Amino acid sequence: MSIEHIKYIPDRNLSSHSQFVFMDAGKETIHQLYGTRVAVLAGDFMFAQSSWFLANLENLEVIKLISQVIKDFASGEIKQASGLFNSDITLEEYLLKSYYKTASLTSASTKAAAIFSGVSSSICDQMYEYGRNLGLSFQVVDDILDFTQSAEQLGKPAASDLVKGNLTAPVIFALEKEPELRDIIDSEFTEDGSLEKAIELIHKCGGIKRAQDLAKEKADLAIQNLQCLPPSKFRSSLEGMVMYNLERID
Numbered sequence: 055m056s057i058e059h060i061k062y063i064p065d066r067n068l069s070s071h072s073q074f075v076f077m078d079a080g081k082e083t084i085h086q087l088y089g090t091r092v093a094v095l096a097g098d099f100m101f102a103q104s105s106w107f108l109a110n111l112e113n114l115e116v117i118k119l120i121s122q123v124i125k126d127f128a129s130g131e132i133k134q135a136s137g138l139f140n141s142d143i144t145l146e147e148y149l150l151k152s153y154y155k156t157a158s159l160t161s162a163s164t165k166a167a168a169i170f171s172g173v174s175s176s177i178c179d180q181m182y183e184y185g186r187n188l189g190l191s192f193q194v195v196d197d198i199l200d201f202t203q204s205a206e207q208l209g210k211p212a213a214s215d216l217v218k219g220n221l222t223a224p225v226i227f228a229l230e231k232e233p234e235l236r237d238i239i240d241s242e243f244t245e246d247g248s249l250e251k252a253i254e255l256i257h258k259c260g261g262i263k264r265a266q267d268l269a270k271e272k273a274d275l276a277i278q279n280l281q282c283l284p285p286s287k288f289r290s291s292l293e294g295m296v297m298y299n300l301e302r303i304d
Contacts, residue, residue, distance in 0.1 A: 116166045123162045130154030138219030141236045157189025184279035191272035197222035228261030
């Protein structure tokens with residue numbers, strides 16, 4: 055196995071360190087195969103490598119843009135860690151955290167590509183919004199799958215975010231309609247069967263459906279952002295990315 059065959063993701067199990075996974079979902083992670091020490095060293099290597107590539111871009115605006123993503127990642131992790139089992143979390147707080155943890159990278163990447171293409175600042179801004187809305191839609195879809203797919207499909211235990219107290223869109227929507235769910239979350243699932251009951255309530259109260267609507271809403275905004283570009287196979291490819299993401303919950 056070479057370094058080219060693995061992908062970096064923020065680790066949710068190794069404290070503040072990083073881990074690597076195969077490109078196919080559900081595969082074993084590097085820390086499972088080779089241990090935490092190797093996973094952390096691999097993360098350090100990839101971080102150093104990416105920093106080197108960033109410095110060699112020789113475009114100060116893009117360097118600042120991507121550097122902000124690193125700050126956003128840390129902010130997202132702090133927000134998540136400080137809000138576990140907080141049943142008062144609002145949708146706006148959830149979306150902000152999702153921006154920091156996911157959409158910041160996609161929005162910075164799409165704007166950076168626009169900057170390098172030499173287009174106008176207004177198009178650069180629209181491409182930033184495209185990346186932002188695509189990233190938010192992607193995160194919401196991921197959070198839906200946590201409740202609708204099996205552990206084998208996910209490559210991790212189902213509802214793992216909920217177990218750890220990370221309340222996502224389906225939970226937030228369900229909390230608006232079901233007071234019992236709040237009591238269960240506040241108890242941090244200490245009673246037997248409480249997790250299963252919480253998952254049942256989330257489905258029953260329409261939390262999944264409303265989260266699907268949110269993912270589609272962000273996807274529609276991303277498609278609208280692309281109207282700043284002339285029709286072409288390139289714009290079609292960017293639109294295709296948005297639709298491919300939504301197909302994961304069809």
